Amino acid sequence: MDRRGRFAPLGAGLASAASSIIAILVGLAVGFAILLATNPAQAVRGLGVIAMGGFNGGMKGIGQVLYYATPLILTGLSVGFCFKTGLFNIGAPGQMIVGAFAGIWVGTNASFVPPPLLWAAALLAAALAGTLWGAIPGLFKAMLNVHEVIACIMCNYIGMYGVNYLIKNSNVYDPLKNQTIDMTRAAIPKAGLDNIFFSLKGRFHDASSVNAGIFIALILAIAMHVVLNRTVFGYELKACGLNRFASRYAGIREKRGVMLSLAIAGGLSGIAGGLMFLAPAGGLHITVVETLLAQGFNGIPVALLGLSNPIGIIFSALFVAYIDQGGYYLQRLEYMPQIIDVIIAVIIYFSAFALLMRQAIDALRSRLNRRADKRARGAGEEPV
């Protein structure tokens, strides 16, 4: 076969990054269309504000990006890890909320733990509860072949309503605000980050909410990268995801892989919940409402945009948090909050089409190659 005139294959990493960036640009274009449709006069400025993202708010804004990226990195890892095993973990919201409640409960009631370690004990409880909540759909899938999406969705609702019930019937409930109490003693430490990421308003030190959680998320992302790419366990899980027939042929216990994969994913989401809600006064609290956590679902676009690669997920979570902050600052212009939510959601979800873009790039490339082949063959083909 004549190889002249063929398009040299792009490096795999480069093609992945290119597809993610194209997806982001498409998302921004659609977002811009909505800006134009709702308030044409401010559209260009609006796009600028969105594109500026976290930078709108100076150092505090950057801190907020890191703060909001923390749970997204973890739910993104949770979803992406399962994608690598060929599973779709749509249960992150439930795993998060269950983990968060367990963390808050331990943080309030585990009085035997010395105070400097209380937050760590609470976070461990969050991880364990999330693991359990992820293991349930894993067990159903492995033993009874119940599709994990069904079981995960059910666990989301059971988790949310169950936690609402438990909050109201335990000593972590603040009836005045209809939410969990402040986690003064078990709050995630700031680790000095509040002295870096702040803005001065006159003499007022306006600090970001960012805390040590971002370090934990980064460490876990690197750990997942190592697990997936360096260990026997990761080799088996990926083999199951890529070709389950060949994995069975190789003697890999596929069912065990399915269970462990969902359990680990649940643990990651549980930690996400713990890091988000183990917060003092002024931070985030679990409110007793009938809504699934958006940070859980947003793990899906984060994982897709990061092509399920743990390192890619760090960047895609930062991007989503960054755009989210852009939306926050968009309120300065005359956009209704609902419209802002729509725009941000559109950008994020279009960005999640990275894989689609990747396929489009590959398809385009092979079409161009085919055309080149045909030209090379010339009129060799006879009509039938």
Add this chain to the structure above:
Amino acid sequence: MNNAPDNFIIEMLGITKDFPGVRANDDITLRLRRGEIHALLGENGAGKSTLMSILFGLYRPDKGVILKNGRAVSISGPNAANALGIGMVHQHFKLVHNFTALENIVMGMEPTRLGLLRTDQARRQVLALSEKYGLRIDPDAKIEDSTVGAQQRVEILKMLYRENEILIFDEPTAVLTPGEIGDLTRIMRSLADEGKSILFITHKLNEIKQTAQRCTVLRKGRSVGTMIVKDTSVETMSELMVGRRVDFSIDKTPAKPSPSPMLRVERLTVKSGRQQKPLVRDVSFEVYGGEIVCVAGVDGNGQSELAYALAGLIPADAGRIYIAGKDVTRSPVRARNMLGLAHIPEDRQRYGLVLDYSVEENLALKSYFRSPFQRRGFLSFAVMRAHAERLMRGFDVRAAQGPATRARSLSGGNQQKAIIAREISELPNVLIAVQPTRGLDVGAAEYIHRRLLAARDEGKAILLVTLDLDEALAMSDRIFVIYEGAFAAEFDGVKADARELGLRMAGSGKRVD
């Protein structure tokens, strides 16, 4: 109907089709008369399916023309074929499982009025066709609840409903029970009597004798000739199909079997969920170290299931399997592998390789969990790389970027060599090799044969499952013929006669010595 000698409805003239590395059809000419049943006979890989796929528009020929009623036509796809009245019953039926028979038959051509289905009209038409040709079906039965024979009748009705006049049957009897085969034969005759022209792909000689008027034999992509069936003996057809026994018998020393069997199978039976008839029926045999035992048979006679059951990929319904004296009937795959079972699977891309893993990762697929490939749960990529380089050198596996190449981008022959390298290097007691040379060019096939013989001479027990007569004869110390799931005959590998073996594979049981 007009049955004049030169009344050809379809003529395929000088058809040539190349696939990368292999010429599947080489200047083949096939003429189909109106109202005849014309058999297309040939071994696996002889080019029958390619030729029929060209007629049905699935492939475009590189050279040659197709004439219908003497006029050149271009068949760009199945829809174009349908418009020309060409229909095909594929070996694996193309039916929607949760639709009824009637819905499947009319699908895509539903009679409608104002956008609404007119089921009553469709039902009348289908029942009339069913009556006319004796194709008994229950129009309201779901496909998933129907027998294979009934599904096939639905496929035939689908063609008739589309008013096809040229009907292609791709190995229609492979999936049927003997009773159903008799029904199908009658149906095909009545279709031909009504003026339909039938092309019938098969490698079962008795069926040709019973149904076809003429027969075209293909061998290795070429047409060997077209003959009148009633003037030709089964033996002649078999000889034409197989060809003269190619005498590249490799230097083979006599087998030195080990004192006790490495693989012992006792009355093994394997059933499948949907089909009533067992796929493997009451099979018993032994394979000793240092010999190659061959299971020869035509595709679809249970040999695939036998191999999968031995490897632990599908469960055995009855009987026992012993590896190196240990009962492994209920053991998982890993336990069997640890007892020294290696397996070159029939479907190398589905089972044999993780295509998106690199060659080195694939070469470690059976050993990654053992030291030194892993230490404390971490993979040693240096060990994997060295292992891969050694095997790739030893087995001549060529890859553009060495051990780091994706398995997907390897050629078929190199994929197969990689699998064989991995399986032989595991130092097995028992090696199950299923069609190890399928789709490979002669050079690669010969290489693989030599490696298998070397493994035998090192004392390994080898079970060779093949569809290829030449391979069976060249390689085996003993040959079992599998027919409809059961062992029909046993031959001594040295004394076996190609013609007789071919007859047994085609299900001809009566043979006077």
